[in-house]
Amino acid sequence: MASHAITEVQHLEENYLQVxxxxxxxxxxxFSTDHKRIGILYLVSSLTFFVVAxxxxxxxxxxxxxxxxxxxxxxxxxxxxxxxxxxxxxLLIIPGIPATFGNFFLPIQIGAKDVAFPRLNLxxxxxxxxxxxxAVTTLFLPGSLPDTGWTFYVPYSVRTGSNVxxxxxxxxxxxxxxxxxxxxxxxxxxxxRAPGMSWHRMPLFVWALYATAWIQILATPMVGIxxxxxxxxxVLNIGIFDPTQGGDPILFQHLFWIYxxxxxxxxxxxxxxxxxxIIPTFARRTIFGYKLIAYSSxxxxxxxxxxxxxxxxxxxxxxIANIIFSFLTFFIAVPTAIKVFNWTATxxxxxxxxxxxxxxxxxxxxxxxxxxxxxLMQATLPIDVHVHDTYFVVGHFHYTMFGGxxxxxxxxxxxxxxxxxxxxxxxxxxxxxxxxxxxxxNVLYGAMMYMGWKGMPRRYYDHLPxxxxxxxxxxxxxxxxxxxxxxLLGNLVVALYKGTRAPDNPWGGATLEWQTTSPPPLENFxxxxxxxxxxxxxxxxxxx
Amino acid sequence: MKSIHxxxxxxxxxxxxxxxxxxxxxxxxxxxxxxMFLLYAMYRLKYAAAFHKASLELDVVIGTMNTLVxxxxxxxxxxxxxxxxxxxxxxxxxxxxxxIFLALVFLVNKYxxxxxxxxxxxxxxxxxxxxxxxxxxxxxxxxxxxTGLHGLHVLVGMGVLxxxxxxIARKSxxxxxxxxxxxxxxxxxxxxxxxxxxxxxxxxxxxxxxxxVEITITYEPKSGEVDLPNIIKLENAGLYWHxxxxxxxxxxxxxxxxx
Numbered sequence: 178m179a180s181h182a183i184t185e186v187q188h189l190e191e192n193y194l195q196v197x198x199x200x201x202x203x204x205x206x207x208f209s210t211d212h213k214r215i216g217i218l219y220l221v222s223s224l225t226f227f228v229v230a231x232x233x234x235x236x237x238x239x240x241x242x243x244x245x246x247x248x249x250x251x252x253x254x255x256x257x258x259x260x261x262x263x264x265x266x267x268l269l270i271i272p273g274i275p276a277t278f279g280n281f282f283l284p285i286q287i288g289a290k291d292v293a294f295p296r297l298n299l300x301x302x303x304x305x306x307x308x309x310x311x312a313v314t315t316l317f318l319p320g321s322l323p324d325t326g327w328t329f330y331v332p333y334s335v336r337t338g339s340n341v342x343x344x345x346x347x348x349x350x351x352x353x354x355x356x357x358x359x360x361x362x363x364x365x366x367x368x369x370r371a372p373g374m375s376w377h378r379m380p381l382f383v384w385a386l387y388a389t390a391w392i393q394i395l396a397t398p399m400v401g402i403x404x405x406x407x408x409x410x411x412v413l414n415i416g417i418f419d420p421t422q423g424g425d426p427i428l429f430q431h432l433f434w435i436y437x438x439x440x441x442x443x444x445x446x447x448x449x450x451x452x453x454x455i456i457p458t459f460a461r462r463t464i465f466g467y468k469l470i471a472y473s474s475x476x477x478x479x480x481x482x483x484x485x486x487x488x489x490x491x492x493x494x495x496x497i498a499n500i501i502f503s504f505l506t507f508f509i510a511v512p513t514a515i516k517v518f519n520w521t522a523t524x525x526x527x528x529x530x531x532x533x534x535x536x537x538x539x540x541x542x543x544x545x546x547x548x549x550x551x552x553l554m555q556a557t558l559p560i561d562v563h564v565h566d567t568y569f570v571v572g573h574f575h576y577t578m579f580g581g582x583x584x585x586x587x588x589x590x591x592x593x594x595x596x597x598x599x600x601x602x603x604x605x606x607x608x609x610x611x612x613x614x615x616x617x618x619n620v621l622y623g624a625m626m627y628m629g630w631k632g633m634p635r636r637y638y639d640h641l642p643x644x645x646x647x648x649x650x651x652x653x654x655x656x657x658x659x660x661x662x663x664x665l666l667g668n669l670v671v672a673l674y675k676g677t678r679a680p681d682n683p684w685g686g687a688t689l690e691w692q693t694t695s696p697p698p699l700e701n702f703x704x705x706x707x708x709x710x711x712x713x714x715x716x717x718x719x720x721x
Numbered sequence: 722m723k724s725i726h727x728x729x730x731x732x733x734x735x736x737x738x739x740x741x742x743x744x745x746x747x748x749x750x751x752x753x754x755x756x757m758f759l760l761y762a763m764y765r766l767k768y769a770a771a772f773h774k775a776s777l778e779l780d781v782v783i784g785t786m787n788t789l790v791x792x793x794x795x796x797x798x799x800x801x802x803x804x805x806x807x808x809x810x811x812x813x814x815x816x817x818x819x820x821i822f823l824a825l826v827f828l829v830n831k832y833x834x835x836x837x838x839x840x841x842x843x844x845x846x847x848x849x850x851x852x853x854x855x856x857x858x859x860x861x862x863x864x865x866x867x868t869g870l871h872g873l874h875v876l877v878g879m880g881v882l883x884x885x886x887x888x889i890a891r892k893s894x895x896x897x898x899x900x901x902x903x904x905x906x907x908x909x910x911x912x913x914x915x916x917x918x919x920x921x922x923x924x925x926x927x928x929x930x931x932x933x934v935e936i937t938i939t940y941e942p943k944s945g946e947v948d949l950p951n952i953i954k955l956e957n958a959g960l961y962w963h964x965x966x967x968x969x970x971x972x973x974x975x976x977x978x979x980x
Contacts, residue, residue, distance in 0.1 A: 293738045360745045368738040398749045402756035406866065414846030415862045417760060422862060423855030428763060432756055 192599065192696040207302075210295035213697065216281030217597065218302050220590075223269050223277060224666065226309065227583070230264035231662060233257050238621075238655040240638055241648045254638030255324035256339070260312075262327030263344065267351045268309055270578055271440065273586050274447035275393075276301070276358055279386050281597060283362060285690040286380045288371025288708060290700040293364035297357055304354035311347035315340040326636065328437070331418040331429045335410050342411045349404045352397045355443070359393030362386055371689075373708035380688045380712040381470050385450025388474035392439045392446075396482065400436030403429065430492055434485035442481040444578060445545075446474055448585035449516055452538050455592050456520050458686045459535035460527030463713040466519035473512035480509045490561045499558055506556035513549060517542060532684065533607035537588035540615055544580025548573055551626065566636075569629030572622045580618065587665060594669060595679030599696040602672035610664035617657025624651035688712050736953045743957040747964050750874075754968055757867050761975060764859050771856020776980045778843070779864075783834050784977040787827050788969065794823035795966040798882070798959045805952050810889060817886050817955070820962065824879040831872055835865075864976055871972055874965045881958045889951050896939050912936070 193213045200208050206218055237257055240248045249257070280298065284291055292298050315322050320340040325333055329348075334341045366387050370379070379387075406429075409415040416422030418429045449470075457464045464470065486494055486502030494502075520542065529535070551573040555561045564570060595601050628647040633640060640648055682691040693702050765772050801816035838861075842849030845862050908929060914921035927934070 293735065294742060297742075356749050360742055360749075363745055364738050364742045367741060368735055394745055394749055395752060398752040399756050402753045405870075409866055413865075415866050416845065417859070417862055417866060422851075423764070423768065423859035424862075425763070425767075428760060432759070435756075 191698060192694060193699050194599070194696055196699045208299070210291075210299050211699065212280050212284050212291050212295065212298060213597070213701075215298050215302050216277050216279075219272060219280060219305070220277040220597075222306065222309070223273050226264050226268040228662070228666070230261050230269065231659060233261045233264075235655055235659055237261065238652040241640060242652045244642065244645060245639060249638065251638045252324065255326075255636070256322040258636060259323050259326050263312060263323075263348070265578075266327050266440075266444075267348055268305075268312075270444045270582050271351075271355055272305060272358070273444075273582060274451060274589065275362070275386055275389055275443075276305070277586075278382075278451065278589050278593060279358075279362060279389075279447060282593065282690050283365060283383060283386055284369065285693065285697060285701050286383050286688055286712075287366065287369065287374050288689055288702065288706040289365065289369035290702075292361050293368055294361050298361055301354045301357040301361070304350050304357070308347045308349075308351035308354060311350065312344055315343050315347075318343065328433060329404070329407060330433075331407065331410070331426045332420070334407055335419065342408050345404045345407050349401055349408075352401050352404070355393050356397045356401075359390035359397075362390040363394065366390075371706050371708055375708075377468065377471075378708055378711055379471075381453035381464065381467070381474075382447070382450035382688075384471040385446045385448075385453070385474050388478040389443050389446045391475075392443050392478050392481065396436045396439035396443070399432060400440070403432040403436070427489075427492055430489050431485070434488045435482075438485040438488065439478070439481045441578070442477055444582050446477060448541075448582040449474065451585045451589040451592070452520060452542065453516070454686075454688065455534050455538045455588060456523050457713040457715075458592075458684050459530045459532055460524050461530070461685070461715055462523060462527040463711065463715065464519070465522035465525075466515070467711065467713075469515050470519050473515045476512045477509065480505065480512070484509055487556055487561075490558060491565050503556050503558050507553065510549065510553055517546065533604055533611075534588045534592035534684070536608070536611055537584055537591060540611070541580060541584035541588060544576055544584060544618065548576030548578075548580055552577065564629060566634055567629035568625040568633045568635055571635050572626030572629055575622045575625070579622075590669065592684065593690075594672070595683050596690055596695050596697070598673060598676075599679055600672050600676030601679040601683060602668050602676055606664060606668040610661045610668065613657050613661030613664060615661075617654050617659070617661055620654030621651050621658055622654075624648075624654060685715075687714050734950065736949070739953050739957060743960055747960060750964055754867075754870075757863075757870065758971070758975075761863055761867070764856075764863065765979075768856025768859065771854055772860050773980050775857040775860040776976060776978075779977050780834060780837070781977050783830055784973055787830050788973050790823050790827050790830070791966045791969050794820045794827075795963055797823065798962050802952070802955050802959050805889065805948065805955055808947050810948070813955075814886065814889060817882060817889070821879055821882050821886065824875055824882070827875055828872065828879075831868070835868075867972060868976070871965070871968055874968070878958075878962050878965045881961060885951070885955050885958050888954065889948070896937060914938075 193211055196211075198205050198209065206214055209215065236248065237254065240254060280292070318340050320338055323329075323334075323339045323341045323344040324337060325339070325341060329341065329345055334345075366379075366383060406415075406417045410417060410419060416424050418424040418426050420426065453464060453470055484502055484506045486498055487506045490499055490502075531539075551569070555564060555570065555573065591602070591607055624647050628644050628651075629635070631644070631647075633644045633647070679695050681693070681695050683695075684691070689702075689706055689708075690697070692706065797816045798820040801813045801820065804810075804813035804816055838844065843861055844850065845865055850858055850861055908927055908931070911923055911926050912934070913923040
């Protein structure tokens with residue numbers, strides 16, 4: 178609800194990291210309602226989960242390095258890929274960009290002092306941590322980690338002896354956290370824009386967050402009820418999807434994907450927003466097709482809600498439903514392509530500076546394009562029947578989710594790190610990490626796609642001899658990728674302590690966050706900004 | 722040299738924003754129930770005859786009573802908001818209390834209704850129920866899941882209304898706390914409260930020994946003042962309560978009146 182704010186008229190040049198509150202040490206962070214501190218909380222926690230889940234991925238790849246049971250049993254492998262998926266999806270990719278950079282930069286980019294409901298914002302983070310703790314707690318309880326995969330499909334999720342109910346409850350709480358963040362952002366964008374910040378002067382990152390927030394609000398409750406029903410079925414024996422009680426398991430898949438397909442746009446839209454910020458800054462040129470990029474986010478949000486059936490082409494949907502969903506899935510490539518074409522057009526005749534954030538963004542567009550095109554292949558019904566449940570799908574969604582969202586998140590981290598911390602990292606190290614990541618990524622997931630095309634099924638802990646060479650190549654790729662990630666993140670951790678002081682506007686950005694100090698003061702601006710022009714305005718007189 | 726540091730207490734209250742936030746939250750609640758209604762629709766299409774037969778076993782009298790109870794409670798909460806807007810706190814509290822009481826009546830009714838069903842051996846997974854045909858089983862499973870989830874919402878709504886009741890009864894005191902307002906800058910100065918031209922109080926000079934300064938200002942509205950912050954809270958709670966009511970309006974015919 179409404180918040181009390183105490184402003185000191187006499188302004189003191191002090192950034193948000195130096196502000197004293199009544200809490201000390203870590204409590205000054207975990208009880209803070211400052212959107213910037215909450216953004217950092219999300220950033221640190223989600224990146225920690227990222228490294229944990231990536232390490233789990235490394236172990237899964239190690240098991241596949243040799244044939245037969247070497248490192249772990251089939252059972253452990255099942256639990257590990259479930260944990261890998263749950264952490265990556267629910268703890269990193271969904272909150273990854275909106276809750277970290279969104280929290281930190283949404284209010285600054287629209288010239289506000291904070292989000293609309295600061296205390297609710299803190300509650301979101303607490304729910305996120307509670308959900309994470311519950312998910313990890315399953316490890317230590319009888320039944321241990323769930324072994325269903327992150328999709329929790331019935332009837333297996335109801336029958337298995339593993340600890341599904343608690344893990345599902347954790348996912349429910351994480352969904353609630355996501356809803357509250359979306360609700361907060363929508364209200365913030367509607368109510369707290371600075372004077373002159375009209376809708377068409379908002380940075381494209383804000384537009385992307387706006388579209389994302391709508392999906393968060395409209396789609397997440399659907400998975401909430403679906404997950405609750407699994408708990409009802411396991412704990413209270415209220416069978417809704419159980420065929421022996423008249424239920425239909427296919428309905429679970431429908432309800433699950435009615436959320437979970439739009440959820441992939443919750444994952445990727447904020448990433449598109451970050452790309453739309455970074456490209457004009459390093460092309461020194463206003464964005465091409467501002468309105469089309471803004472509206473394409475909304476149309477992705479809309480059409481993304483109508484394609485869930487393409488996850489169920491082989492689940493026994495009717496042919497007519499399959500054809501409709503296939504058509505709509507092709508259709509969604511249109512607004513996505515609009516964005517990519519506009520980004521490319523922005524680069525044309527720009528004065529491109531290949532600074533680290535730009536390097537990562539450009540390679541991300543390349544990787545995401547591969548993910549997008551293979552997505553179109555799978556939207557084609559006969560091809561989908563062939564590649565369904567193979568490594569091809571695994572390769573595809575890593576190209577989109579990792580190559581699209583996480584790469585962009587890392588690019589955003591390189592872009593905004595100096596603003597958030599006031600420190601500049603070692604650029605040479607950031608460049609050095611790139612070949613490891615880029616080559617490792619393509620070797621790992623490229624090999625996966627290749628063997629999936631040949632018929633390697635997903636979710637098996639072992640493989641047949643004809644896939645052995647491909648698996649060895651993929652595992653070597655995973656090492657390169659892992660080294661790249663550690664180099665990149667390690668460089669930033671070192672920069673926290675040893676980095677040089679960052680100037681207020683190291684990249685020559687035009688949006689509002691670059692017009693305030695690095696790091697920003699408690700209420701973001703020394704005086705309330707008045708916006709007079711569009712967001713990507715690189716005229717000389719403004720940049721000084 | 723004398724300089725004045727002013728610490729102003731400013732308040733940012735955005736009632737429109739609070740209302741927008743509440744409406745967005747209500748949308749999420751509606752979609753939560755939409756998932757259940759979708760399932761209901763699919764299963765009813767599949768087992769139309771069995772649903773018809775099973776619904777005969779529900780007690781329409783208790784169901785109707787509960788519908789009236791909830792509708793009345795929606796009225797009382799709406800009147801309570803109007804009363805508070807017209808600054809009659811007492812009447813508002815009475816009406817709000819009536820709403821909470823009616824919510825309790827609803828839950829007690831529900832308890833007896835469920836109790837009777839369970840007594841007859843009709844509950845999820847029971848032997849009695851599992852012997853029937855699949856359509857009736859899924860009907861009662863849906864009945865328990867949907868009215869259970871709705872009951873949970875009634876309970877939460879009751880909690881929220883009670884919390885607001887306490888807030889209104891206590892009058893809205895507002896408390897502002899300033900911690901450590903840059904002590905090093907305050908050394909050598911005095912702190913005073915000034916309202917308009919009048920000086921309220923003044924403390925001793927702050928010297929080097931002072932490590933912490935905490936200023937707490939409590940503001941109490943006069944008796945004639947409209948209690949705006951509580952009105953918006955009550956309005957939002959009322960919106961939530963109407964939602965709980967509306968969902969029941971759909972649940973009632975879908976389970977009790979389809980035969």
